[in-house]
Amino acid sequence: MTDPLLPDCDDTRFAVLLETAAREASGLWLARRRPGLTNPDARSTLPDLRDLPLPLEALSAELAGMLASATPRGTDPLNLAYIPSSGNAAALIADWFAAAANLHTASALLSPQGVALERDVIATVADFLGYGQPCGGLLTGGSSLANLIALTAARDAAFPGAGKEGLTGLPPGRLYASTAVHVCIPRAAQVLGLGQDALVSASSSDPDRIDPTRLREHLRADRAAGLRPVAVIATVGTAATGAIDPLAELADVTRNEQVWLHVDGAYGAPAAAIEPELARAMAAADSVALDLHKWLFQPYETGCLLVRDARALATSFSFRADYLDLPHGELDPMQLGPELSRGLRALRIWATFRCIGPERLREALRHCMGLARLLSDSFSESSPLEVCAHVRLSVVCLRLRGSERLDCTRADPMHRKLRDCLASASPPILVSTLRLGDRLVLRMCFVNPATRADEVTYLVERLEACARKVNPVTGDSLPQSIATGIPSQNA
Structure with missing residues (x-):
């Protein structure tokens, strides 16, 4: 039955358009990792809704183009900020x-x-x-x-x-x-x-x-x-x-x-x-x-x-x-x-x-908790970073070692620069900052079963590479970015 709001689109034509839409949407799902954070004026990049109506054939490509640059995505395995949503393929199809x-x-x-x-x-x-x-x-x-x-x-x-x-x-x-x-x-x-x-x-x-x-x-x-x-x-x-x-x-x-x-x-x-x-x-x-x-x-x-x-x-x-x-x-x-x-x-x-079934869901939960423990166990006494809160589930909080001896006006900017340094790596690592007591610290949350152990290794390397540029005693500045590649799946 033809949609009365789109009378030019009969059933046969609509079926073809749905196949195109499925390809474009699946492309968004498969491209989980984005090349970096962008902070444009998001509204200025949107098409003007006051323009003439768009032909339905062009809608899928326009939507894919609009959303391709939308960051950060919860599906990104290195999006560890706040508590992101990873989604899953079965839920996507069901929607x-x-x-x-x-x-x-x-x-x-x-x-x-x-x-x-x-x-x-x-x-x-x-x-x-x-x-x-x-x-x-x-x-x-x-x-x-x-x-x-x-x-x-x-x-x-x-x-x-x-x-x-x-x-x-x-x-x-x-x-x-x-x-x-x-x-x-x-x-x-x-x-x-x-x-x-x-x-x-x-x-x-x-x-x-x-x-x-x-x-x-x-x-x-x-x-x-x-x-x-x-x-x-x-x-x-x-x-x-x-x-x-x-x-x-x-x-x-x-x-x-x-x-x-x-x-x-x-x-x-x-x-x-x-x-x-x-x-x-x-x-x-x-x-x-x-x-x-x-x-x-x-x-x-x-x-x-x-x-x-x-x-x-x-x-x-x-x-x-x-x-x-x-x-x-x-x-x-x-x-x-x-x-x-x-x-x-x-x-x-x-x-x-x-x-997916209950048992594989349980395995995914254990995997996320295991990644948090892997990260928290990765910092020796010689590391420039240290864990600063008990790791109970899959959240890890870190601070620059020695930063607790500094005034907040000096220590807080260091942690913000460390966060920004991770975001400018390639591929980017997204973490958040939060205040524990009166101190700003880094926070990472593992809730994506697609995140791998070698990506935690990459995270540790980037954290320490950035952190060694900051001396909590002298307050030296971080570089704008440190970019190295992540190991491949087969590495």
Whole structure:
């Protein structure tokens, strides 16, 4: 059937154009490594949408040209900055089919197959992580929304009726987390009407982790003062260092104090698939949020929320409308979160488990953690660099040896120059900087199963070559670039 918006494109012609589009798109996927970072005025390079409409035959080439220079890519094995998304081929193919089917997954009334797929995927992810059954949940665009949904349910459990009547006249609510909690949590507190000041740090000597004893003291003191605990937010894999809160101890505290335990596992939750003790501890949580586009190798905008009792979500989000004749029985996705218009996110995850399988996914997780340990073990006492944070998952933090003796105004620029030196190598290595305490350090995160051990060797060589140009005592400058080739796959 001809698309009425493009009447000149009949079915035969469209089939040919789709083959062209597939070739161009696969070229983007296969060209994972880019020649370097570019920082142009991105908008100035885009075609003007006010021009005459482009013929459909020319669209694939134009899109490929626009995206060919887009950097950095999560698929690049040497993109170690922040927590990139590697994606995978099965998910890529599934996304093409999802776009073609264009199913609306808000309700089984609208798409029985789409909703069934999502329920199957939620159960599969829960089993993969050891969260087990009974379990409910839904897919989101990311863990920021998943965290917000979970904390909405926690708020409404602590303040029954608050979703309808508001918080006016009720005692102030409190959330508890470590100092290293992700920025989306105070934002959620703001959106929920609790206010950012409702978030209390329960860390003590280790700012990256909640202290269970201090948490218990906070909970009891706040209750005695007339405040109402809403939730404890434990982190599995902090964004900065990959630290993990003591989940088993926190589960004991929250169980005894009758407070909702939520796990923000945006980055680190998949580690439960290869660490049974972590899985058992995480299974005690009332809810778990994670980004499957971080360490479960999905394309961007693949978040997930698991909850022990889906009825808690329905209490906050279920509704009835005259124009929707919702079936009674199993809860629909639109009754578990705020989104009504929902696409077929589940298909990419379903295809990943179908084609790759749980065991190869576990092998990929172990591979990433092994690369982090390989890097952290590569620096002797004679190296100009040293590891400056405990390596728990697949994040490694490094600093110039001796830089802690310098004032930040001298040490911080050195680390920025070191970061920029790596980015100007050939091929480029992308790392990020972060502040640990009052000090800027380098941070590398391994979440791409395509990254090889010899690429870590190359990373170490480039790090040390750049770092030896900087003397933390004298503060000499780094060169603009050090460029050498990377070993081949067969080297």
